[in-house]
Amino acid sequence: MTQELDALRTENARLRELADRDSLTGLLNRGATQARVDSLLRETGGGVLLALDVDEFKRVNDRFGHLLGDQALQEIGRVLRYYLFFKDDIAGRVGGDEFVLFLTGTHAPEFIESKAGQLRQRVMQIGRDLGVARRLGITVGVAYAREGDDYRSLFERADQALLAGKQAKNGTAVFYEEGMQVTERPATPGGAPVEAEGISADMVQIRRQLREQEVEPGAYCQDYATFQCIYRFVERGLLRSTNSVYLLLITLTDRAGGYLPPDLRETMVGLLKGTIQSSLRLGDVFTQYSSGQFLIMVVGASHENAEMISDRISLRYNEALPSGVDVCLQHDIYPLEAAAGK
Secondary structure, three states: OHHHHHHHHHHHHHHHHHHOEOOOOOOEOHHHHHHHHHHHHHHHOOOEEEEEEEEOHHHHHHHHOHHHHHHHHHHHHHHHHHOOOOOOOEEEEOOOOEEEEEEOOOOOHHHHHHHHHHHHHHHHHHHHHOOOHHHOEEEEEEEEOOOOOOHHHHHHHHHHHHHHHHHHOOOOOEEOOOOOOOOOOOOOOOOOOOHHHHHHHHHHHHHHHHOOOOOOOOOEEOOHHHHHHHHHHHHHHHHHOOOOEEEEEEEEEEOOOOOOOHHHHHHHHHHHHHHHHHHOOOOOEEEEEEOOEEEEEEEOOOHHHHHHHHHHHHHHHHHHOOOOOOEEEEEEEEEOOOOOOO
């Protein structure tokens, strides 16, 4: 019973930790960041909070696409984890391109400024690595904890310093000073947002990822699980299509209809696969169904066409057989029908 309770507590702790994490970067999410900073402020009363904002991140998203933008945020999250100094230090993602670091203990401004500069250089290197040149950088606002601070009051001062840094564009960390009031975020240069360009960039990237990189000649060979998905997709499509689709089962046997010996079967199946691939169109798909069988799907073919395809495969296979090898191809054909119950 004790072991079961321990396992349950461990699992609950794991689930709580997952719930506290930002799914993209793995850093603490906004709620968890606030709760943990509040806890540390109550315990120690000290520390320094760095508010970080990715410079012109919207332009990067719009120009290069949201997929690359997400990749940039993931890399920035990894860098921020690297710059935590003590076990109680906190790194969190509190907005789309906004992050915070909370460092416990006492740190001189020169030390904070040096670390902020290193962070900026690392983020710029991420931009270069991702091919966005000098477009990626960060602005850092800094605020030291005061007596009576909670996360909100501390973050508000760091955010004011951050906004001042955005306006100054001097590339250094800006420390909060009394009387510093910046009530509006700087306007995005260039006027109206260009979301449509970002979406188009996403589509270019998606198409590049989806499309076949090196198109092999002949039919499209897939594993059985993928073939099954394609089959079901085509079956659904027949509900609104007048296309005819046929499935062919090609079986390799000896002359008596039995299985071939394992050593011979491997060689003959390899030969059959190559024959099928070269005998079909680029748009046809096939898969190995068993150790001696292949399934073929042909779209837009009649029963007569399917018979002709089977005959062509048999003829070419027999022509390619080594002399003295006595094997036989058998085939079965049936038409696909629209998915039932739809």
